[in-house]
Amino acid sequence: MAVKLPLFPTSVVGSFPRPSWLTRALRDLRAGRISPDEFEEYLDDAVIATIKEEEAAGLDVITDGEQRRLSFFFAELFDGMEYKPLYQLAETPEARGYLESLGIHRGIYHPVATSHLRLRLERVEREAGFALKYSSKPLKFTLPSPYMLMIDSWNKKLTSDYYPTPEDLGFEVARLLNKAVRRLAEMGVFFIQLDDPSLSNPIDPKYYRLVELVNGYKPRQPINEELSLAVELVNEAVRGVSGVKLGVHVCRGNWPGPEEALPRGGYERIMPYLNQLRVDQLVLEFATPRAGSLEVLGMAEKEVGLGVVDVKRPEVESPEQVAGRAKEALKYLDPGRLWLNPDCGFASGATWPVQPRRRSFEKVRAMVEAAWILRREYEGRA
Numbered sequence: 001m002a003v004k005l006p007l008f009p010t011s012v013v014g015s016f017p018r019p020s021w022l023t024r025a026l027r028d029l030r031a032g033r034i035s036p037d038e039f040e041e042y043l044d045d046a047v048i049a050t051i052k053e054e055e056a057a058g059l060d061v062i063t064d065g066e067q068r069r070l071s072f073f074f075a076e077l078f079d080g081m082e083y084k085p086l087y088q089l090a091e092t093p094e095a096r097g098y099l100e101s102l103g104i105h106r107g108i109y110h111p112v113a114t115s116h117l118r119l120r121l122e123r124v125e126r127e128a129g130f131a132l133k134y135s136s137k138p139l140k141f142t143l144p145s146p147y148m149l150m151i152d153s154w155n156k157k158l159t160s161d162y163y164p165t166p167e168d169l170g171f172e173v174a175r176l177l178n179k180a181v182r183r184l185a186e187m188g189v190f191f192i193q194l195d196d197p198s199l200s201n202p203i204d205p206k207y208y209r210l211v212e213l214v215n216g217y218k219p220r221q222p223i224n225e226e227l228s229l230a231v232e233l234v235n236e237a238v239r240g241v242s243g244v245k246l247g248v249h250v251c252r253g254n255w256p257g258p259e260e261a262l263p264r265g266g267y268e269r270i271m272p273y274l275n276q277l278r279v280d281q282l283v284l285e286f287a288t289p290r291a292g293s294l295e296v297l298g299m300a301e302k303e304v305g306l307g308v309v310d311v312k313r314p315e316v317e318s319p320e321q322v323a324g325r326a327k328e329a330l331k332y333l334d335p336g337r338l339w340l341n342p343d344c345g346f347a348s349g350a351t352w353p354v355q356p357r358r359r360s361f362e363k364v365r366a367m368v369e370a371a372w373i374l375r376r377e378y379e380g381r382a
């Protein structure tokens with residue numbers, strides 16, 4: 001697709017809240033009240049509704065809202081990986097107490113590798129093929145990053161018979177993801193984004209503690225070695241891919257817990273590693289004060305998808321407020337390298353949205369109107 005984007009393109013990180021009738025249908029499916037075929041029809045309709053909402057909001061690059069996935073971990077992508085309730089994986093009172101201290105929801109499902117993995121390429125083809133058919137805007141398709149899946153889905157007890165070490169699993173995931181990325185590029189997807197909140201763990205090790213308690217995973221020390229491994233894995237997943245825009249999304253996690261329980265800290269520590277990723281764009285949260293100073297953008301060597309809308313706060317930002325945040329970033333970045341995004345998805349899991357659906361739309365709309373303000377001011381100057 002030959003795409004000409006305006007200055008300050010607007011997009012979303014990925015997920016959008018599921019319509020209430022879709023979550024009801026999911027309950028009906030699990031209870032055996034509707035058939036998988038009938039559920040598929042609900043999913044198709046939810047994708048169409050989301051695509052049309054995103055187009056109506058005026059976004060330049062859209063997603064399908066990840067309507068078909070149980071969560072952004074996208075364990076459905078692999079045979080041999082399954083979802084289990086996180087609290088079930090947390091076997092000790094210490095582990096469960098730790099999840100509670102982070103404000104983690106009881107309904108959160110976690111991916112676990114429980115066998116040798118096989119990529120369900122047909123699932124990617126169906127998801128992307130459907131969204132491409134129903135959208136008139138360039139499509140962003142999100143995939144989990146291999147580093148994130150390594151630390152989240154390698155479980156000492158359940159995985160080590162198949163993948164003795166986390167790296168064995170991580171490199172297998174990266175190799176399989178590479179096939180998915182190549183296929184998506186061939187299909188005409190405009191932007192492929194790998195989601196990697198785990199790349200922020202060296203900033204605040206709260207989540208490393210979680211995967212240590214739940215999975216028995218321990219990061220390499222010194223932590224620079226862990227960061228190098230993360231870079232190697234992501235680069236393996238995008239190796240040899242061209243003709244598509246590639247991005248990596250980094251945030252500090254997006255579960256609907258209290259602000260004070262969530263990780264915090266600026267990108268300074270990890271930016272030299274983010275610059276080594278073989279991708280075009282870094283999609284970074286910045287609207288939340290937990291993400292630290294914008295000054296670090298002076299170190300960024302790539303395009304930046306700037307988080308200008310806080311997905312966790314209920315207040316809907318005004319377009320002027322959003323434009324103001326973008327202007328702050330323009331002190332450190334050329335206008336041609338700046339995209340506008342919300343900080344993260346609005347519903348990283350089907351059953352744990354961080355905002356209601358209508359409010360998510362209003363937040364996205366404020367961002368689109370902010371882009372109009374910025375274009376009036378900067379077009380012709382860039």
Ligand SMILES: [Zn+2]
Pocket residue numbers: 013197249250251252253254343344345
């Ligand atoms: Zn995120």
